[in-house]
Amino acid sequence: MLMQLYRGLPALIAITLLLLGWETYARLSGISPTMLPAPSRVIEQAWIYRQPLWENTLPTIRATVFGFACSLAVAFLLSVLVDFFNPLRRALFPIFIISQTLPLVAIAPLVVLWFGFGLAPKILLVALVTFFPMLVALTQGYQSTEEEIEQLLASMGAPKWKCFLLARLPSALPYFFAGLRISITYAVVGAIFAEYAGAAKGLGIYILNAKNNFRPDLVLAAVLVSAVLTLVLFGLTLLIQRLAMPWTRSSLGSGR
Amino acid sequence: MTIPPRLELKAIAASYADLQVLQDISLTIRPGEFVSILGPSGAGKSTLFRLLTGALKPSRGDILFDGSPLDTASSPFAFMPQRDALMPWRRIIDNTTLGLEVQGLSRREARKRVEPLFAEFGLTGFEQHYPSALSGGMRQRAALLRTVVQDRSMLLLDEPFGALDALTRAGMHRWLEGMWMRHQWTAMLVTHDVREAVHLSDRIYVLSPRPASIVEVVDIPLPRPRSRKGAAGAEAARIENAILETLLGPHEGQSS
Numbered sequence: 001m002l003m004q005l006y007r008g009l010p011a012l013i014a015i016t017l018l019l020l021g022w023e024t025y026a027r028l029s030g031i032s033p034t035m036l037p038a039p040s041r042v043i044e045q046a047w048i049y050r051q052p053l054w055e056n057t058l059p060t061i062r063a064t065v066f067g068f069a070c071s072l073a074v075a076f077l078l079s080v081l082v083d084f085f086n087p088l089r090r091a092l093f094p095i096f097i098i099s100q101t102l103p104l105v106a107i108a109p110l111v112v113l114w115f116g117f118g119l120a121p122k123i124l125l126v127a128l129v130t131f132f133p134m135l136v137a138l139t140q141g142y143q144s145t146e147e148e149i150e151q152l153l154a155s156m157g158a159p160k161w162k163c164f165l166l167a168r169l170p171s172a173l174p175y176f177f178a179g180l181r182i183s184i185t186y187a188v189v190g191a192i193f194a195e196y197a198g199a200a201k202g203l204g205i206y207i208l209n210a211k212n213n214f215r216p217d218l219v220l221a222a223v224l225v226s227a228v229l230t231l232v233l234f235g236l237t238l239l240i241q242r243l244a245m246p247w248t249r250s251s252l253g254s255g256r
Numbered sequence: 257m258t259i260p261p262r263l264e265l266k267a268i269a270a271s272y273a274d275l276q277v278l279q280d281i282s283l284t285i286r287p288g289e290f291v292s293i294l295g296p297s298g299a300g301k302s303t304l305f306r307l308l309t310g311a312l313k314p315s316r317g318d319i320l321f322d323g324s325p326l327d328t329a330s331s332p333f334a335f336m337p338q339r340d341a342l343m344p345w346r347r348i349i350d351n352t353t354l355g356l357e358v359q360g361l362s363r364r365e366a367r368k369r370v371e372p373l374f375a376e377f378g379l380t381g382f383e384q385h386y387p388s389a390l391s392g393g394m395r396q397r398a399a400l401l402r403t404v405v406q407d408r409s410m411l412l413l414d415e416p417f418g419a420l421d422a423l424t425r426a427g428m429h430r431w432l433e434g435m436w437m438r439h440q441w442t443a444m445l446v447t448h449d450v451r452e453a454v455h456l457s458d459r460i461y462v463l464s465p466r467p468a469s470i471v472e473v474v475d476i477p478l479p480r481p482r483s484r485k486g487a488a489g490a491e492a493a494r495i496e497n498a499i500l501e502t503l504l505g506p507h508e509g510q511s512s
């Protein structure tokens with residue numbers, strides 16, 4: 001525990017210095033707080049407006065989690081299908097790659113137009129940005145299976161599906177979690193963007209309103225909340241990984 | 257009425273893409289025989305096992321098992337890959353029961369079969385460890401244990417003792433010879449180690465460098481269990497030297 005604190009120390013110092021610099025500049029240069037508010041003011045305002053901030057964070061969390069869960073489920077199912085039927089992969093992957101080139105600024109308003117201000121368009125947009133990275137991570141993970149392990153299982157008479165469960169799926173876990181960590185940050189950004197394009201409540205719409213009211217301090221307060229949200233989700237994936245892959249930690253002692 | 261050989265290879269050739277690896281391999285293994293394949297690195301010894309486990313199709317020739325064409329799907333072999341192919345996500349005990357689980361035994365039953373053998377393999381106390389916590393030699397012993405508990409009609413061992421120190425290796429030779437005599441296994445062993453081949457085999461096939469063909473067949477009619485003492489020991493040493501001459505001969509010719 002102490003060890004982990006120690007390893008986090010450089011990052012902590014860097015962030016503190018950055019904030020100090022910002023604070024000093026904002027105070028000494030005489031720049032207007034409607035242009036660049038000092039960090040202290042952002043935190044102060046975040047505290048004052050904690051009630052509305054919280055009320056707007058909940059829908060964002062909901063959109064992120066639902067959207068990501070849907071995307072994960074579909075990505076997993078599809079990855080399995082693609083692993084068993086290779087032609088499917090050649091048929092579908094080009095479509096998915098194209099889906100990744102769509103600019104979110106253009107798609108988000110359209111999706112809101114088609115599906116309204118409810119949860120559906122948010123789920124869709126979150127899924128759009130997270131689905132492909134997860135699919136790629138999973139298929140790559142399956143392919144990383146050691147050839148000799150598969151040869152061994154084949155020699156034992158394991159049918160293809162057993163080989164998948166016993167070897168390919170566990171081999172994909174490190175890739176899966178790497179993909180998960182990247183996607184979860186995309187998911188938050190995707191949800192906020194979807195709300196920005198149109199929503200009744202949410203961090204995205206809150207940011208839009210604060211901007212229109214010339215309150216950059218509240219914009220930054222909302223950004224702070226979204227950053228904390230992302231970090232919490234990120235930490236959660238690390239925790240799940242440690243629980244799901246116990247063999248990666250026992251080997252080199254507990255000091256890691 | 258003669259019993260057919262357990263395994264018969266007839267004029268086998270095999271290649272990867274445009275790299276021809278095996279040129280002309282014919283060999284016969286009768287039930288209960290211990291046969292070794294000895295050859296330089298890269299000759300195609302592991303490739304030979306790939307043909308037997310069905311991971312690769314021969315480009316020419318026939319493989320007969322008990323008199324009929326080999327059906328790799330019926331998995332008549334217990335195969336030990338060159339790199340141990342232990343699954344990093346399974347504890348040692350669960351790695352050793354893998355073959356039994358694939359055969360459909362319950363986890364509990366499989367463990368009951370394997371547990372008594374841990375002492376003999378020098379793995380007592382490591383049942384619950386992950387493979388990453390074991391030394392190279394221990395990993396090989398675990399892989400060998402995983403192989404022999406499968407109780408198949410023939411063993412395929414690809415350099416099973418490569419990572420062991422000389423002393424442990426000699427001990428494992430003695431152990432394997434004892435087990436083989438007791439269980440009347442049919443065994444095919446791939447090795448670099450001439451002494452190992454001479455100690456364990458009824459017959460040795462010596463391969464040429466790639467593309468491999470068989471340059472010599474050496475019968476070893478020494479009494480069992482074999483020891484390094486007395487007249488039999490001297491005879492074993494003589495055979496070892498003769499084989500080394502064969503293996504080294506062509507190389508000397510090339511380099512001069």
Ligand SMILES: Nc1ncnc2c1ncn2[C@@H]1O[C@H](COP(=O)(O)OP(=O)(O)OP(=O)(O)O)[C@@H](O)[C@H]1O
Nearest residue numbers: 272275277296297298299300301302303304338466
């Ligand atoms: N999957 C593969 N694709 C292409 N070439 C391969 C493949 N596997 C092996 N080879 C090539 O085939 C040749 C024989 O390989 P193989 O593994 O059978 O050698 P080996 O006799 O087992 O050697 P060693 O004693 O070092 O294990 C090598 O030259 C290798 O480069």
Ligand SMILES: [Mg+2]
Nearest residue numbers: 301302303338
């Ligand atoms: Mg080899």
